[in-house]
Amino acid sequence: MSQSLTISRPDDWHLHLRDGAMLKAVLPETARHFGRAIIMPNLVPPVVTGSDAAAYRDRIMAALPDGMGFEPLMTLYLTEDTDADDLAAAHASGLIKAVKLYPAGATTNSASGVANFDKVRGVLEKMAEIGLPLCVHGEVTDSDIDIFDREAVFIDRVLDPIRKATPGLRVVMEHITTKNGVDYVLANAFDLGATITVQHLILDRNDMLVGGMRPHYYCLPILKRAEHREALLSAATSGDARFFLGTDSAPHPTHAKEAECCSAGCFTAPNALSILAQTFEKAGALDKLEGFTSHHGPAFYGLPVNSDTLTLTKSDSATQFPARIDAGDDTVTVFDPGFPVYWDVT
Ligand SMILES: NC(=O)N[C@@H](CC(=O)O)C(=O)O
Ligand SMILES: [Zn+2]
Numbered sequence: 001m002s003q004s005l006t007i008s009r010p011d012d013w014h015l016h017l018r019d020g021a022m023l024k025a026v027l028p029e030t031a032r033h034f035g036r037a038i039i040m041p042n043l044v045p046p047v048v049t050g051s052d053a054a055a056y057r058d059r060i061m062a063a064l065p066d067g068m069g070f071e072p073l074m075t076l077y078l079t080e081d082t083d084a085d086d087l088a089a090a091h092a093s094g095l096i097k098a099v100k101l102y103p104a105g106a107t108t109n110s111a112s113g114v115a116n117f118d119k120v121r122g123v124l125e126k127m128a129e130i131g132l133p134l135c136v137h138g139e140v141t142d143s144d145i146d147i148f149d150r151e152a153v154f155i156d157r158v159l160d161p162i163r164k165a166t167p168g169l170r171v172v173m174e175h176i177t178t179k180n181g182v183d184y185v186l187a188n189a190f191d192l193g194a195t196i197t198v199q200h201l202i203l204d205r206n207d208m209l210v211g212g213m214r215p216h217y218y219c220l221p222i223l224k225r226a227e228h229r230e231a232l233l234s235a236a237t238s239g240d241a242r243f244f245l246g247t248d249s250a251p252h253p254t255h256a257k258e259a260e261c262c263s264a265g266c267f268t269a270p271n272a273l274s275i276l277a278q279t280f281e282k283a284g285a286l287d288k289l290e291g292f293t294s295h296h297g298p299a300f301y302g303l304p305v306n307s308d309t310l311t312l313t314k315s316d317s318a319t320q321f322p323a324r325i326d327a328g329d330d331t332v333t334v335f336d337p338g339f340p341v342y343w344d345v346t
């Protein structure tokens, strides 16, 4: 028996496209399904200025296959030297839709991030004034804080003080992974939103560690206990507009994932929507999928919902996703949810 669901075209509110051959390889995987995406600026070197963002947007558009529609929503990478006027001009021209805060050393390519939060106070005040959202990788980097606690500690020690010191600053907690993150969003007003990834909705740390380590499930923030996954699933399927999809699809060459010290990130662009449909259906919340993938994000960012649609169909046989895609001389391994998925984009 087949079943189908037509929704407004989804957007991805947290996406890594990289550059060069990798960009060319992964961009069609997103553009096939998503109308727009918030493009993460953690290139090497990072996308710091308005002119960096304009040049990166041009490279993305040049890599887009003919006939595919896709709008990259550009971001700047916040550093301790970010120029508030350059950032305001990039926002005023419509070039950028957000600024990304990486605590220095928290994740992939975050070395140029912020170590001393006092140094970005002026920039954050400017962002509050002009209504430019701050997207936050919310983990402390202190070596004495356990990796599984780094998100919760960040909320108390960094995020809450920043928000209190900067009234009116709109913040997106990127890729939340804990009940603490969900509760913090719920306890605040609608100037605070959160993106949630596919992997954090379906996996917990046991899936990554029991019976052998699975490097393709290693991403940051790291998968947590089952009770946290359950809180994320409740939030995503609740219909609360503060929670929306950010896949954090983060391609790395297969050899860098299957390495002695594996890179952090899951490449979910090809099958994110199929897995989500299955996950929402299992939770008895298929009617909440469209809000999560297509309505809540535009509402937070003050953008229109996409005018075209996407149809998902469920069939009796499991959907076959490619195991990997080619990217120049490398391959990128496609995320395997670990269970059969019967939904596919048609
Ligand atoms: N999520 C990840 O594990 N990796 C991301 C960086 C990030 O979003 O933190 C990447 O750029 O590879
Ligand atoms: Zn991150």
Ligand SMILES: [Zn+2]
Binding pocket: 014, 015, 016, 040, 248, 250
């Ligand atoms: Zn990311």
